[in-house]
Amino acid sequence: DIQMTQSPSTLSASVGDRVTITCRASQSISSWLAWYQQKPGKAPKLLIYKASSLESGVPSRFSGSGSGTEFTLTISSLQPDDFATYYCQQYNSYSGITFGPGTKVDIK
């Protein structure tokens, strides 16, 4: 199984801040990594796929980078709608999919 970790687990930030979340895989997953945003009581929403490709309709303040085992999600200027929990997910392995434990972004 490929294990995913995220840091930090919680992040306190203000509107307008630049925010970076890190995701690490226990072995190389090439660029097969996605990022999701989840708000309370809602299903996750795809933000980034293939490590750095922006899903249609997602604001350009979201960006992803990385390959191999280390990845980052960056929000260039945090907006009120961005306070949520963010999950990374690997889909390199045809036999299994795993998610990171999540990073909660809350108001400072």
Place this chain on the structure above:
Amino acid sequence: QVQLQESGPGLVKPSQTLSLTCTVSGGSISSGSYYWSWIRQPAGKGLEWIGRIYTSGSTNYNPSLKSRVTISVDTSKNQFSLKLSSVTAADTAVYYCARAKIFYDYVWGSYRVDAFDIWGQGTMVTVSS
């Protein structure tokens, strides 16, 4: 616009089988371009992939749940289903169905399954006597 909707009992007794259905609307489950998955999330916790199915009936399951999971597809009803046997309180969670596109990876010369681009709203299942 494709939408997914989960349905099924909200309460299941311990040791029984949890059964859920995901109905696909706005598109055909038989299009052959997607894998259809189940994912769950216990309250206040992270996401766990349960398994997926292709329109042909081909499945992949999470190794940690494989012995208890069956996912099936009914193309005539545009639905796919989840059965999880011998449930315990640890299976209490919100259960989501989701879609992932299949694409050809020209670098590796093989088909791959992409990220989950469409999700159902989720359905809460509680395991309790």
